[in-house]
Amino acid sequence: MAAARVVLPQPVTFVTGNAKKLEEVRAILGQSVPFRSIKLDLPELQGEPEDISKEKARLAAKEVNGPVLVEDTCLCFNALEGLPGLNNLLMAYEDKSAYALCVFSLTIGPNEEPITFLGKTPRHEEEFAYINSRFDDILRSWKEVKGKIVSARGPNDFGWDPIFEPDGYDQTYAEMHKEEKNKISHRYKALALVKSHFADAGYTFQTSPSNRDLFQVAKSF
Numbered sequence: 001m002a003a004a005r006v007v008l009p010q011p012v013t014f015v016t017g018n019a020k021k022l023e024e025v026r027a028i029l030g031q032s033v034p035f036r037s038i039k040l041d042l043p044e045l046q047g048e049p050e051d052i053s054k055e056k057a058r059l060a061a062k063e064v065n066g067p068v069l070v071e072d073t074c075l076c077f078n079a080l081e082g083l084p085g086l087n088n089l090l091m092a093y094e095d096k097s098a099y100a101l102c103v104f105s106l107t108i109g110p111n112e113e114p115i116t117f118l119g120k121t122p123r124h125e126e127e128f129a130y131i132n133s134r135f136d137d138i139l140r141s142w143k144e145v146k147g148k149i150v151s152a153r154g155p156n157d158f159g160w161d162p163i164f165e166p167d168g169y170d171q172t173y174a175e176m177h178k179e180e181k182n183k184i185s186h187r188y189k190a191l192a193l194v195k196s197h198f199a200d201a202g203y204t205f206q207t208s209p210s211n212r213d214l215f216q217v218a219k220s221f
């Protein structure tokens with residue numbers, strides 16, 4: 001029996017203060033998930049990436065007063081047991097391995113509990129079983145993007161892209177063509193889960209996003 005469709009009052013608003021993120025999200029999602037975007041400087045919270053992402057979603061949903069999508073990304077260093085760290089600190093350690101982690105949170109309204117989508121390996125068996133039951137084979141093969149920290153190479157216009165060299169590549173994220181980064185990145189992996197969720201949930205919208213919305217968003221950055 002098909003589940004009742006959830007009707008959302010308006011398209012999902014992707015909230016971020018980072019224009020580069022928005023560019024990638026737009027390129028990766030294409031037409032698959034109707035969304036618009038606003039630029040809001042959300043507070044930089046502390047804690048586990050998943051909790052930060054959820055809290056961002058709660059704050060954003062209050063501001064927007066409707067369904068929102070947010071993300072929190074970190075570059076985590078194995079030498080620091082997964083802590084997001086400062087590159088200078090890492091230079092003192094032999095182990096330069098790291099992983100890029102991206103957590104999207106979707107909340108369908110200001111008083112709703114956020115759902116998270118992680119571009120990484122689940123930590124616990126239960127977490128794995130839970131996610132796996134929802135996303136089957138997609139997640140089985142999904143991992144965070146592993147790589148290592150190197151001396152900066154490539155354009156310096158997006159965060160730590162110049163110092164992150166994913167395993168199996170001899171280029172840093174910054175040196176890669178945009179399309180290539182978007183095919184392998186932490187953000188791509190997390191967004192694949194977001195897409196799959198939207199495909200399953202079959203949300204419908206009271207108002208659909210117009211070209212005008214999208215155009216205005218582009219101008220606000």
Ligand SMILES: O=c1nc[nH]c2c1ncn2[C@H]1C[C@H](O)[C@@H](COP(=O)(O)OP(=O)(O)OP(=O)(O)O)O1
Nearest residue numbers: 015016017018041042071072073074158159160161
């Ligand atoms: O693919 C990426 N490649 C390189 N650097 C990246 C990437 N994605 C995020 N970053 C940087 C931006 C920020 O310095 C930090 C994460 O912080 P994070 O809070 O998730 O992003 P943000 O504050 O720039 O935007 P937002 O308004 O969505 O919170 O890592």
Ligand SMILES: [Mg+2]
Nearest residue numbers: 017042043044
């Ligand atoms: Mg932030």
